[in-house]
Every structure is written in structure tokens, then in C-alpha cells.
Amino acid sequence: MSDKSVLLAFNNVSKRFDSSDILVDFNLDIYDGEFFTILGPSGCGKTTVLRLIAGFERTNDGVITIDGKAVNDIPAEQRPVNTVFQSYALFPHMNVEQNIAFGLKMTGVPKAEIQQRVTEALELVKLSGFEKRSPSQLSGGQKQRVAIARAVVMRPRLLLLDESLSALDHKLRQQMQMELKQMQRRLGITFVYVTHDQEEALSMSDRILVMNNGQAQQIGTPREIYEQPSNLFIARFIGEINVFDGTVIEKVNEFSYLVDIGGVSKKVRCDQRLQENDPVHVMVRPEDLRIEYLEDKPQGRSGFMGIVVERSYTGQTLDSLIDLGEGRMIQSSEFFNEDDPDFDYSIRQKVWVDWVEGWEHVIKKSAI
Amino acid sequence: MLSFRRLVIILTLSWMAIMVVVPHFLVLLTSFFTPDSQHLAVWPLTLDGYSKVFQAIYIDVFLSSLWLSAIATLICLLLGFPFAFILSKFSPTTRNILLVVMMLPFWTNSLIRTYAIKIILGKKGLINTGLLGAGIIDEPLNMLYTDFAVIFGLVYILLPFMVLPLISSFEKLSSELIEAAKDLRASAWQRLRYIYIPLTSPGIVAGCLIVFLPAMGMFYVADILGGATSLLLGNVIKNQFLVVRDWPFGSAFSVSLIIIMGLMLLLYYKANRYVQRQGGLDDESL
Incomplete structure (x- = not known):
């Protein structure tokens, strides 16, 4: 892994909510361009890690760096990071096109360029022709795609996905897993995917971090995690x-x-x-x-x-x-x-x- | 057999019929009669009452009333919006306590509270005494019996009616949408403009309506706090019934006011429907 550069790092990060420790001295390196999955049971702190990266939560201790720069004091709206939310969080008062264009509009991208990038993003998620639909007229899978398009159209350094496929039915989910993986390769964006589904983690990731009780249990390739679990918890959790x-x-x-x-x-x-x-x-x-x-x-x-x-x-x-x-x-x-x-x-x-x-x-x- | 359910419905309906439908019908009927100094209203039926509504003087009253109410509504909105926003940030328990604290003064009759405002705004009132004592002004400010005093009174009495629907709109707004807006680089101002205001617009419109419509009829506020020119539509109606004793005209005026309010409610309903259709605010996506 020495040929890869570290894009995001957690250095001894701690996070407390109302005096209960969620993360203690947490360390993590995520490399540029990889599909990184944080896997763990609910309540293990994986979503907190994601929210710390996005800037929705602030650390109590420690430093988070993106591209080598500390981002602790940089608010969410200024980080080179975009999120695909678990419940999609599409703006209900905007149509598909307006949803996807939102971020570009906020950053003052010229109109012609917005138009072009939105069209490309819609092609990427195979939703061309849905521009004028309102989110309430979309199925779960389609909302999911719009949420992804809305995030990738920003060309972030890191794309954060919070249990993004958990609301979809089994078949659609498998299809989206494949598409996400392909999309990640094509775009070359670093994906950080949070899930409690071990199958999903194994099939999509370059590397997996298994978490339990706010602690990193093991980091490795899907194969390492599956074949050489470093403890009983991981062995039992992964299959x-x-x-x-x-x-x-x-x-x-x-x-x-x-x-x-x-x-x-x-x-x-x-x-x-x-x-x-x-x-x-x-x-x-x-x-x-x-x-x-x-x-x-x-x-x-x-x-x-x-x-x-x-x-x-x-x-x-x-x-x-x-x-x-x-x-x-x-x-x-x-x-x-x-x-x-x-x-x-x-x-x-x-x-x-x-x-x-x-x-x-x-x-x-x-x-x- | 008379079930409990049916009993309740019948009681409610009779109450509505006696206390709402009958009086309104009587007002509607009266508005078509001819005024008479002795018998208040007599035959024949006429549209004179309604034609008087459109006299220049009443158009002026209408406009000034509209103006006073609109300013009061705007101030309520400017105060109520940030207030409701802050309140919605608290946990449900704290929020309810704060709401009760806000409603507490309203257990006192609003007429009495209007007199209290008089004491505060008067020449020797709280504000003037304070400012004179602090040496900020040399002469007492002339606040009472002005449009300012009327607007002050209207805002004070009607502010909770603005806050309540706004809070319910803010509660419905999922925090994930705000995070999504931040995530997509929207600044605080942009989040207000593109997310908060559009998504709380049903609350904004509802709040404005239930402040604006009653404001036009609150004659006692204008009576107690206002000068000779600060008239609300309510004052005109009250005067027709109690002073001039032209009941048909007072009734015609009342009916006109009801029609105006009805049209505004219709507008609200349409706007709400439009927003919901645009956004699907109440569908499963939230």
C-alpha cells in the first residue's frame, strides 16, 4: 500500500455524546481512490466516523486531515466531501434536475456548465429523462440514484455513503452494489461506505474496517477479513x-x-x-x-x-x-x-x- | 339506540348550528334590509348596505386597516420566524415548557393586556419614565394614540398565533435536509433562502393568515391605543352597530370582511396544495 497516498486520516480522534464515549483515540488512514467500507453492528460508531468526516459532528479530541490539511475547524459546507444520506434527503420542493444542480448552484458554477454536468450525472446513474420528476414520484431505487448523482456531480475528493442501500430490496441492492463499484472505478473518487451488511462490504470494498464498540477491530482486504479474522467477534460477524x-x-x-x-x-x-x-x-x-x-x-x-x-x-x-x-x-x-x-x-x-x-x-x- | 358517538356528533352539530350558522345567517339577512332608526332593520330588501361599503371613506378605512394589519403581520413574522426556529432546536420537552411560558400571559384577557400596553406606552408610562430617567430623551415620546401603538398592541397580542404554525413547520423539516444542504456547500444565507423558507412556507402562510385576518377586526386595540385615524375594519363595524345604529350597513360590512377572509383562505389552500404537489411534503420520502 506504500504506493498509495493517504487522503483522509484520523489521528487519535475521540468523540463523546453526553459523556458517553463513542470513539476513543481512533486512528484511520484512507487512501486516495479506494473503495473503503466501515462495517459494524448498529451503535458501533461507524456512522459517527462518517459524520465526523462530513463535518456534521466535531471531534472532542484529535485531528482529522483531508489531503494532509487539518479540517477540524472547517465547516461541512467547505469540505471537499459529499454525502449520500441513508434516507436520501432529497429536497422535496425541487425536481430531480434542481436537486442535482443544487450544490453547483450554491458554489456559483456557470449555468451552461451546471446544465452539462447535471446531464452527465443523470446519464451516469441511468436516469436521463427524469429531470422534471419530483422526488415523491420516484421509487426507492430511483431516489437512491438521484442522491448519488447529486453528490458525485460535485466531484468530491471523498464520497460518503451512509447505509445507502439498506432501504432497497434484495435484488435491486445487488444491482446497485455492482453499479456503485463500477461507478467508483470510473470516477476514481474515494468512496467511504458505511454498512452493517457483511455481504455488501465483502463484495464491494477494496478494504474493510470492522468496528465494534467504537473501536477498530481489523482493517484489511475483504479476503483477509473473511479468511483471517483477527478475533472471534469479526469471525462471527463476517458470515x-x-x-x-x-x-x-x-x-x-x-x-x-x-x-x-x-x-x-x-x-x-x-x-x-x-x-x-x-x-x-x-x-x-x-x-x-x-x-x-x-x-x-x-x-x-x-x-x-x-x-x-x-x-x-x-x-x-x-x-x-x-x-x-x-x-x-x-x-x-x-x-x-x-x-x-x-x-x-x-x-x-x-x-x-x-x-x-x-x-x-x-x-x-x-x-x- | 343513541350511541355515544352519535350523541357527541349531534351535540357538536347543534352547537355549531346555534352559535355559528344561525348568527351568520342573521347577519347575512340583515345586510340586505333597509336601515331604520327605530326598528334597526326593516323591509324592503336592498343592496344599499353593500353599495355603501364601496364609498371612498370606507375604502380609505379599508386601506389603512389593511396597512396596519399588514405591518403588524410582517413584524410578527420577522419576530416569530427566528423565534420558532430557535424553539425547534430544543428537545421536545424543553420546547413545550418554553411554549407554555410564551402562552402564559395569554391566560389574561387580551382587553386587560391592551390596557397594560397603554400604561407602558403612555406619556408617564414605563418606557418614557425609563428613557427620561436615563437621560436619553428630554421630552416624553408621543407613542400612545398613534399607529405605532396600534401595531405594537396587535403584534403583542397576535405573536403566538404566528409562532405556533411556524414551529409545527420547523418540526416537520428533517435535520437531514439541512445537513444535505450544508453538504452541498450551501452557506447559512443560502440554506435560509433555498431550504428553510420554501419548506416552512405552509407555516409562514398559515401564520400570516391567522395574524392578518383577526388583526383587521381587533377594534378594541384601535379604540384603546389608536388615534383618530388609526381605524381597523372592526372599528367601522362596531360603530355601525353601536353608534350610528345602521345595522344593515354594519352587517354588509361584516359579510364583505368574511368574503375577503374566505378568499384569502382559498388562496392559502391553493398555495399549500401547490407547494405540496411541488414537493410532496407529506409523502413517504420524509
Whole structure:
């Protein structure tokens, strides 16, 4: 990432509302031109971060810089930043064209140029011909597009999107995700997207910041976040995951350890340095589990016997819930095998559960 | 069986019929009679009352009344708009307390409060005593029995009627729209001009109407505080009934005033509809 320049930085920023801390010593670098997503459950402070960038809230401590310049004392209307609001916030007394032209008009852009840029923005969001419509005559998806056009027409350094797709239905949402990503590439504007939807975050972002309780949990590419979550919260928040509690028996080689999981010893990979007897979480995604129809424990393999307690057909995958005994339930998700049209489980069927060595992710138990 | 619901409706309707419809009908009827010094109003039916309304002298009264009320309304708006804006910034609880504080003086009869203004504005009143004592003026200011005193009284009595609809308009205005305007580089002045004023216009118009219309009829304010020339339409009507005893003309004048007010309300209704259609203020987008 050294070739990228930092566009926006939070340096030890703190924010309090009525004496309750929302952010404490928060640090963040966002690079020029990236699609950056802030992901977290509601109330984690992600929207506050966005509002601090926009200038709607002021920091209690610390410095926010845009392009290297401190913006703490610069009011919202003078920051090179535009926002796509969660509820769109279209001006109800103006038509689509007037809404999009508003910012340009306020900054005194010549009329001819406004006309041209509004037309371009409407083309960008595929709403040409809707110029004279009033916001009340638009569907949710169309309002969304107008809100985006109204912001990008300003050519901001940073475009802030606050849960912008959450009000749309599933299909429209997926379509808008694609379009947003394409738009971001085309415009080269840095996008900061706030969401609580992990799927959305994974599919659109260059980098993701996972937040919880006002603290940055992990920053990384979608792949890093999904495959190497740095703690249990992230692992559970980003998609489904099975967590096995285990204890380190011995070190095999530099990144490989033998771990005891409820009497079964498994060889696992771990980038962290582990000591003997360290308690660890061994995490495996449902889609990484291998399930076999076996009545008995096969010799010479380390895995788990289980009983299928629930199965559900999702169209693409067969998801099952498997009881490993001692209160341990795991989830598996398997793609259908073309060669085996009868592939299915019956409830109470005995199965053998295992995974390919190295597909697990191991973290020390203390690191929560 | 007479349900409670029906009972309430019947009671309300009878009350309205007796206290509103019948008197108005009587006024309307009277306006077409011929005046008579002994019997107040007699046959035959005539339009004389209405033709008198258009005499030059009454046109003058109408215009001066319009002028006084318009100035009072404008001052109410200039005071009420920032007041309502500030009030809308408070939390709902604080806002309600402040509203009660504002309404508190109005538990006293407005006639009594008008006399109180007389005491404040008089030659030896509060303001003159204060200014003389502070050495700012050498002679007492002549404030009472002027147009100024009438406007002062009208503003004082009618200001809450401006503030209330404005507050409800400000409450409806979502803070996100203001943030969106800031986000799109609108300065404080531009936000006022392009966002606040257009989006509170239903409140502005409603406030202006319910200040302006009653202002024209508040004869006692002009009686107590005004000079010989500060006449409101209400004074003309009152004089016709109580002094000149020309009831048909007084009635014709009243009916004319009602028609003017009705037309203004119609205008308001149309303007409101227009704004809503333009903006869809009450649709699901807010």
C-alpha cells in the first residue's frame, strides 16, 4: 500500500455524546481512490466516523486531515466531501434536475456548465429523462440514484455513503452494489461506505474496517477479513463460522501445530506464535467442511463423528446442522455435486466431519 | 339506540348550528334590509348596505386597516420566524415548557393586556419614565394614540398565533435536509433562502393568515391605543352597530370582511396544495 497516498486520516480522534464515549483515540488512514467500507453492528460508531468526516459532528479530541490539511475547524459546507444520506434527503420542493444542480448552484458554477454536468450525472446513474420528476414520484431505487448523482456531480475528493442501500430490496441492492463499484472505478473518487451488511462490504470494498464498540477491530482486504479474522467477534460477524475450542499439544514446524480438540488431535496452521497448552479457537467456515457418509470412524484419520439434525435446501447449497456430541453443533454448507443428483442427507444420519488441513483459521483464545 | 358517538356528533352539530350558522345567517339577512332608526332593520330588501361599503371613506378605512394589519403581520413574522426556529432546536420537552411560558400571559384577557400596553406606552408610562430617567430623551415620546401603538398592541397580542404554525413547520423539516444542504456547500444565507423558507412556507402562510385576518377586526386595540385615524375594519363595524345604529350597513360590512377572509383562505389552500404537489411534503420520502 506504500504506493498509495493517504487522503483522509484520523489521528487519535475521540468523540463523546453526553459523556458517553463513542470513539476513543481512533486512528484511520484512507487512501486516495479506494473503495473503503466501515462495517459494524448498529451503535458501533461507524456512522459517527462518517459524520465526523462530513463535518456534521466535531471531534472532542484529535485531528482529522483531508489531503494532509487539518479540517477540524472547517465547516461541512467547505469540505471537499459529499454525502449520500441513508434516507436520501432529497429536497422535496425541487425536481430531480434542481436537486442535482443544487450544490453547483450554491458554489456559483456557470449555468451552461451546471446544465452539462447535471446531464452527465443523470446519464451516469441511468436516469436521463427524469429531470422534471419530483422526488415523491420516484421509487426507492430511483431516489437512491438521484442522491448519488447529486453528490458525485460535485466531484468530491471523498464520497460518503451512509447505509445507502439498506432501504432497497434484495435484488435491486445487488444491482446497485455492482453499479456503485463500477461507478467508483470510473470516477476514481474515494468512496467511504458505511454498512452493517457483511455481504455488501465483502463484495464491494477494496478494504474493510470492522468496528465494534467504537473501536477498530481489523482493517484489511475483504479476503483477509473473511479468511483471517483477527478475533472471534469479526469471525462471527463476517458470515457463518464454526468455532472449535482446543489446546496446543506441540509445535510441528514454524507455522504448524498439533492441537487437541475434544480428544481429537488435528494438525493446524497458525501465523501467530503459540506455546504448548495455549488455549486456541480453531475456526472453519461452513463451506470449508468436508462431510462424508460414514457409519464409523475411519482408521488413521482425524475428524469428528456427527449426526445430522437439520438440513435445508437453499437452491445453490445444501446447508446442514450437525451435532458432534457434548453440545457442539456445527454448520456445513455444501455445493451440489453434478454427478450425484441424489445428494442429500436424512435427519439422524451419521456422518464424518473433517476439513482440508490449512483451511482452518486459528487464533489464541485470549485475543478477543 | 343513541350511541355515544352519535350523541357527541349531534351535540357538536347543534352547537355549531346555534352559535355559528344561525348568527351568520342573521347577519347575512340583515345586510340586505333597509336601515331604520327605530326598528334597526326593516323591509324592503336592498343592496344599499353593500353599495355603501364601496364609498371612498370606507375604502380609505379599508386601506389603512389593511396597512396596519399588514405591518403588524410582517413584524410578527420577522419576530416569530427566528423565534420558532430557535424553539425547534430544543428537545421536545424543553420546547413545550418554553411554549407554555410564551402562552402564559395569554391566560389574561387580551382587553386587560391592551390596557397594560397603554400604561407602558403612555406619556408617564414605563418606557418614557425609563428613557427620561436615563437621560436619553428630554421630552416624553408621543407613542400612545398613534399607529405605532396600534401595531405594537396587535403584534403583542397576535405573536403566538404566528409562532405556533411556524414551529409545527420547523418540526416537520428533517435535520437531514439541512445537513444535505450544508453538504452541498450551501452557506447559512443560502440554506435560509433555498431550504428553510420554501419548506416552512405552509407555516409562514398559515401564520400570516391567522395574524392578518383577526388583526383587521381587533377594534378594541384601535379604540384603546389608536388615534383618530388609526381605524381597523372592526372599528367601522362596531360603530355601525353601536353608534350610528345602521345595522344593515354594519352587517354588509361584516359579510364583505368574511368574503375577503374566505378568499384569502382559498388562496392559502391553493398555495399549500401547490407547494405540496411541488414537493410532496407529506409523502413517504420524509
